[in-house]
Amino acid sequence: MKILVINCGSSSLKYMLLDMKKQAPMSSGVVERIGEDVGIITHKDLRDGERKFREDHPIPDHDVALRLAVDHLTHPEHGAVAGVHEIDAVGHRVVQGGETFKAPAVIDKAVTEAIRANIPLAPLHNPANLTGIEVALELFPKCPQVAVFDTEFHQTMPPRAYIYALPYRLYEELRVRRYGFHGTSHRYVARTAAKLLGKPLEKTKLITVHLGNGSSIAAVDGGRCVDTSMGLTPLAGLMMGTRCGDVDPAVFTFLADNKGMSIKEIDELLNKQSGLKGICGMNDMRDIHEARAHGDEKAQLAFEMFAYRVKKYIGAYLAVLGGADAVVFTAGIGENDDFVREAACSGLEQLGIIIDQTANQGRKTEACPVHRPESPVQVWVVPTDEELEIALASRAALS
Structure with a gap:
């Protein structure tokens, strides 16, 4: 199984294609300075050591950025796959899942709308994450896609830890509370550490x-x-x-x-x-x-x-x-x-x-x-x- 991971920022896009049988990356890259006069894409072919490729040219939006990434992923010389049909799934990093998401979610219309509804909680991050999802749905129409949330790991906190000492109505009306972030990192290292112990x-x-x-x-x-x-x-x-x-x-x-x-x-x-x-x-x-x-x-x-x-x-x-x-x-x-x-x-x-x-x-x-x-x-x-x-x-x- 090959899974493409996409992490969209406000002016950047990171991606990595992983072979899940080996649990190892096949290729990765980053597109930077999206929306500026000159953008940069740096792509790494990781199948046999590391080969790096860089291009500088205008990258007006995330649509163009993701298409460039796909071009490199499917490149006849340094691409890890022959075409998008070889990619089995796409996983998206989404910063804020609010209280809506307590686990990763297979993306459909309801999920994208819920991510949109949480934009007030992460106005700098969720719009970019959502843009990445929308572009990927267009480029990979037959590929199942999953949203993985930074906040989801922390949804097990008890109320005494996540409720702020503010008027309770602010939590009821606006969901003002502690959410926490870096959840995928904390989960990964916790699970790994337990094995090491x-x-x-x-x-x-x-x-x-x-x-x-x-x-x-x-x-x-x-x-x-x-x-x-x-x-x-x-x-x-x-x-x-x-x-x-x-x-x-x-x-x-x-x-x-x-x-x-x-x-x-x-x-x-x-x-x-x-x-x-x-x-x-x-x-x-x-x-x-x-x-x-x-x-x-x-x-x-x-x-x-x-x-x-x-x-x-x-x-x-x-x-x-x-x-x-x-x-x-x-x-x-x-x-x-x-x-x-x-x-x-x-x-x-x-x-x-x-x-x-x-x-x-x-x-x-x-x-x-x-x-x-x-x-x-x-x-x-x-x-x-x-x-x-x-x-x-x-x-x-x-x-």
Whole structure:
């Protein structure tokens, strides 16, 4: 079975074709700068090593972007399939499923309308996701397609974790609540970690730590998410590359009164000008480490703030779970940044987390433990694979 995974952003489109018998990618690519004067498509043929191909030309919309992707997927020299008829299913990443979707959904008219109805909850993401679905339905008319939601994994949270302390009518009328995101990543690493621990998933307590330009943490009890750091939107929780994470909500009023800023300007500030970038002017942790090494005090502060907030959430979720079998780091920073992993776990020895500085050193391209043998709570690095998780979820939905 061959499944094409599509992830549509506002100005980009990522895709990956997977051979589900091997659970391995056959090809992948990204289309960037959609709608700008010159767009870029980078395609990788992964069947025998890696061959990369790049084209630069105008890509006015997602329709053209997806057609370009299909051209490369079916290219006579570097295409993984001879034609679209060889693709058995298409899986779509959709950011916000609201309370409508508690599992992946085979796409039909009712599903697309439900995704459209959830646009107010994710106005920056769901329209692009929906565009990708509509174009794919046209290009693959005979191919079953599945929507897999970032929020779905977190739908097992109890009301005490997802209801905000706002007038209850706002939840009843507008569904204002905590939803959480990065669900496909948290599910994948939780399931993988349980296997590595040699325990059934339903008998594990895990803290999954997804750290990238966007970051979130989840408390996973028996394979079910019971709490997560992101909220109504991906702005809440941890400090991130350009997002502030948790702040006093009165900041909005304070900035409006004292800086004369509009709601849109404040929203732009908190989402795109804050986080690591807001503190030190850089949102790439590699640049921050280089600046730290040269004595940049603001870079050092940004690093310490980031790791400190990760540590606080780990401690909180140990309390939520009543202890944990493992803390699992994943995603770009979680997998590659030993400084962040060490700083986030430092000082948690009394809570049962004892990291091994030697084992923790360096980037991790494969799953591995980074705790000391005597550590009651294990610490693992598990590379995430959201595309494979979407493909697996799509196959399960179709079966």
